[in-house]
Amino acid sequence: MTASTPHRVAIAGASGRMGRMLIEAVQAAADCVLSAALDRPDSPALGQDAAAFTGQPAGVVIAADVDAALAASDVLIDFTRPEGTMQHVQACVRHGVALVIGTTGFTEAQKAAIADAAQHIPIVMAPNMSVGVNVTLKLLEMAARALSGGYDIEIVEAHHRHKVDAPSGTALKMGEVIAAAQGRRLQDCAVYERVGHTGERPAGAIGFATVRGGDVVGDHTVMFLGTGERIEITHKSSSRATYAQGSLRAVRFLAGRRSGLYDMFDVLGLR
Ligand SMILES: NC(=O)C1=CN([C@@H]2O[C@H](COP(=O)(O)OP(=O)(O)OC[C@H]3O[C@@H](n4cnc5c(N)ncnc54)[C@H](OP(=O)(O)O)[C@@H]3O)[C@@H](O)[C@H]2O)C=CC1
Numbered sequence: 701m702t703a704s705t706p707h708r709v710a711i712a713g714a715s716g717r718m719g720r721m722l723i724e725a726v727q728a729a730a731d732c733v734l735s736a737a738l739d740r741p742d743s744p745a746l747g748q749d750a751a752a753f754t755g756q757p758a759g760v761v762i763a764a765d766v767d768a769a770l771a772a773s774d775v776l777i778d779f780t781r782p783e784g785t786m787q788h789v790q791a792c793v794r795h796g797v798a799l800v801i802g803t804t805g806f807t808e809a810q811k812a813a814i815a816d817a818a819q820h821i822p823i824v825m826a827p828n829m830s831v832g833v834n835v836t837l838k839l840l841e842m843a844a845r846a847l848s849g850g851y852d853i854e855i856v857e858a859h860h861r862h863k864v865d866a867p868s869g870t871a872l873k874m875g876e877v878i879a880a881a882q883g884r885r886l887q888d889c890a891v892y893e894r895v896g897h898t899g900e901r902p903a904g905a906i907g908f909a910t911v912r913g914g915d916v917v918g919d920h921t922v923m924f925l926g927t928g929e930r931i932e933i934t935h936k937s938s939s940r941a942t943y944a945q946g947s948l949r950a951v952r953f954l955a956g957r958r959s960g961l962y963d964m965f966d967v968l969g970l971r
């Protein structure tokens with residue numbers, strides 16, 4: 701991605717909840733310009749001005765031609781669905797365009813394909829772009845190391861009624877960070893469902909619980925449940941603007957880089 705400004709930013713999933721938030725953020729950023737806005741070929745939003753909903757048109761029409769969009773862009777920000785992201789990854793490699801991936805719900809095979817693509821283009825990928833959540837991940841690392849024996853770990857997340865994946869990408873990342881801090885792998889200790897006669901809680905399990913409803917932007921609580929005490933670490937999002945601002949920090953971080961897979965720890969200097 702070229703290091704010069706303004707950064708020419710294309711937005712995928714332009715008419716979605718995050719797409720609209722990102723379009724507003726790009727328009728407000730002095731060092732970014734909206735180069736393209738993408739949606740699916742059957743989207744009713746095609747042909748509309750990308751920022752019509754703000755009352756201040758962007759002069760960029762929502763389109764479905766990914767190649768035309770990327771030919772005029774330095775970076776693509778993708779908050780869509782895994783199947784859409786995977787198409788965008790291949791297109792970004794074809795065009796040498798940098799990529800910011802906020803989409804969640806990838807399979808292990810899809811994650812491996814994204815890592816392969818990052819040998820050719822620079823990619824920032826994170827299930828949560830907010831500064832607060834990434835600082836929370838660091839707090840969890842510390843807590844998990846200090847509480848590695850005698851504390852049961854449960855992760856509870858709540859999101860709006862439209863969310864399609866569970867547990868959230870952020871909750872899974874929290875589980876991964878905690879497991880790694882304790883020298884374990886999440887896949888060896890995660891418990892995603894409890895129903896019926898479950899038996900006693902297995903020692904060392906990391907449990908997940910999911911709440912869906914209303915317009916909850918995104919709440920995550922990790923409980924370290926000991927004997928005689930418990931610690932709860934909670935993050936609550938009240939606006940999607942934090943995810944959009946984090947995504948623009950990722951855009952700036954990618955400028956001038958040629959390849960590599962990065963996350964928000966890299967962008968925020970938290971590694
Ligand atoms: N990393 C982070 O900080 C955050 C991540 N997210 C993640 O971002 C993703 C999007 O969330 P949100 O904006 O709420 O979702 P929305 O459903 O509101 O928006 C998704 C957008 O992507 C489009 N889309 C869906 N499928 C495809 C596809 N196959 N190809 C191209 N475009 C497609 C949708 O079009 P259509 O409506 O026509 O289906 C829509 O415009 C989710 O995975 C969510 O978990 C969300 C917030 C923060």
Ligand SMILES: O=C(O)C1=N[C@H](C(=O)O)C[C@H](O)C1
Binds near residue numbers: 869870871918919
């Ligand atoms: O779908 C959402 O809304 C969100 N998704 C991300 C996730 O799955 O963790 C980030 C945030 O919690 C909002």
